[in-house]
Amino acid sequence: MKLQLALDRLTKEECLQVLAHTHQMVDIIEIGTGIIKEYGMSLVRKIRDLYPHNILLIDMKTCDAGKHEAKQAFAAGADITTAMGFSSNQTIIDMLEVAKKENKQVLVDLLGINSDKRMNELQDLGVNLVGLHVGKDEQKETSFSTELFSLVKGLEFNVAVAGGINLTMVPEIKKYQPDIIIVGSAITKAENPDKTAKLFKSILQ
Numbered sequence: 001m002k003l004q005l006a007l008d009r010l011t012k013e014e015c016l017q018v019l020a021h022t023h024q025m026v027d028i029i030e031i032g033t034g035i036i037k038e039y040g041m042s043l044v045r046k047i048r049d050l051y052p053h054n055i056l057l058i059d060m061k062t063c064d065a066g067k068h069e070a071k072q073a074f075a076a077g078a079d080i081t082t083a084m085g086f087s088s089n090q091t092i093i094d095m096l097e098v099a100k101k102e103n104k105q106v107l108v109d110l111l112g113i114n115s116d117k118r119m120n121e122l123q124d125l126g127v128n129l130v131g132l133h134v135g136k137d138e139q140k141e142t143s144f145s146t147e148l149f150s151l152v153k154g155l156e157f158n159v160a161v162a163g164g165i166n167l168t169m170v171p172e173i174k175k176y177q178p179d180i181i182i183v184g185s186a187i188t189k190a191e192n193p194d195k196t197a198k199l200f201k202s203i204l205q
């Protein structure tokens with residue numbers, strides 16, 4: 001089970017500071033959508049250069065122009081880019097094609113997806129990595145629940161989970177054996193991000 005650290009709603013300096021203290025404890029560094037919008041690919045390149053040994057996911061949340069945005073993400077150094085599950089099939093097909101050529105990956109974010117029909121379509125398109133996700137705004141009303149795993153039950157996906165995940169929630173989530181646990185604020189806003197990342201890592205091992 002891999003630990004992914006999501007950098008969101010931080011300044012560039014805060015991102016670099018958190019990473020300096022935590023990169024050894026995390027498997028995947030995620031550069032969040034808002035950070036990419038603020039600082040662009042130059043920060044992605046900088047983090048790629050600083051941390052060549054971590055897997056780098058950039059949360060493009062692409063929903064159109066899939067080919068172009070996947071190429072952009074991989075050219076900047078991403079190992080994984082993200083697409084929204086509600087995107088057109090063509091967008092997802094194009095992104096998977098670019099990823100395959102470059103030996104990279106696409107994570108399909110299931111934010112807002114709740115139909116088995118769409119899940120089957122995604123599987124038929126060749127998607128192999130999906131994210132069960134409770135969004136930041138949704139978190140005001142609800143928190144991550146393991147009921148979300150029903151969406152991937154019986155399907156062949158590698159699964160990431162995200163959305164306000166904290167240390168207390170991990171033992172229950174672990175029972176479902178997701179491939180990746182994505183943690184943002186619980187680490188980045190902690191008093192001691194390094195200590196907290198270490199605790200997450202030790203629970204996952």
Ligand SMILES: O=C(CO)[C@H](O)[C@H](O)COP(=O)(O)O
Nearest residue numbers: 006162163164165183184185
């Ligand atoms: O994709 C995201 C927001 O769109 C975040 O990466 C994800 O929600 C994790 O952050 P947090 O643990 O703070 O919710």
